[in-house]
Amino acid sequence: MNLIHILGLAALLTVSATASATSFVVTTDAVVGAVGATSEATSDVSSSFTDDKIVLAARDDAAAFVASQGEIRGVRLEAALQHIRQQIPALHDDDMQLAAAILSL
Incomplete structure (x- = not known):
């Protein structure tokens, strides 16, 4: 290999390593942001509604909603979300964040 090919290969490896690192950082930021948002919803709801009968009655519906990835929407969950x-x-x-927060009560 001549010097130009070696330099080109080195530049290509440097660029691909930078792209991988950037992709990792973006993915990590997205995951941390999602966890932070869920945690914030959980703390807001759990501190405000720990003894609320409407919200507590929706726990089974919230579990079904989370387990089905949002496909099953029970009447009690709908009432709790509105409340x-x-x-x-x-x-x-x-709705998914709030359902997860209801489950944490």
């Missing part, structure tokens, strides 16, 4: 959003209007979490 939670009425009580905390500034809450912008999605």
Whole structure:
């Protein structure tokens, strides 16, 4: 191999290593952000609704919702989600995060 080929190979390896590291950082940031959002929803809901009868009654429906990846939406879960959003209007979490928070109660 001549010097130009060796330098080209070294540059290609450097670029691919940088791309892999960047991809890893982006993926890690996305996972950490999702966990943080779920944790925030869990703490907001669990601190506010630990003795709320509407929310506690929705635990079985919340479990079915989470286990089915959102396919099963029970009536009690729908009532609890509506109740939670009425009580905390500034809450912008999605249904899956709130269902997970209900399960943590």
